Amino acid sequence: MIRSVVREHARLPVDVDTLGDDSDLFVAGMTSHASVNLMLALEDAFDIEFPDRMLTRGVFDSVSAIAAAIAELSAHGEPSAAGGGT
Numbered sequence: 001m002i003r004s005v006v007r008e009h010a011r012l013p014v015d016v017d018t019l020g021d022d023s024d025l026f027v028a029g030m031t032s033h034a035s036v037n038l039m040l041a042l043e044d045a046f047d048i049e050f051p052d053r054m055l056t057r058g059v060f061d062s063v064s065a066i067a068a069a070i071a072e073l074s075a076h077g078e079p080s081a082a083g084g085g086t
Contacts, residue, residue, distance in 0.1 A: 001045060002066050009041040010034050021064040026057065035060045042066065048073045 007016045010025055011034040019028055030038070038060060043049055048070065050059070059069045 002063055005041050005045050006038060006063065009038045022062050024061050026061055046070055
């Protein structure tokens with residue numbers, strides 16, 4: 001599902017399926033503006049909210065980094081905006 005969201009929102013000039021899980025999406029052509037769109041799409045797709053501490057380039061620089069961040073948020077039950085988090 002992550003690759004699907006990346007495909008639709010990262011605006012990569014290459015097919016995401018040609019990239020490995022650890023390939024740097026920024027090196028592959030993702031802009032910082034596209035990374036914001038990707039973050040918002042991931043929040044919608046996974047019903048999560050990335051807290052301020054995770055709003056760094058490293059969290060969104062590869063499929064594996066994104067998967068790790070989503071797993072961490074899911075495991076810790078980070079509050080979503082709807083849940084009245086900080």
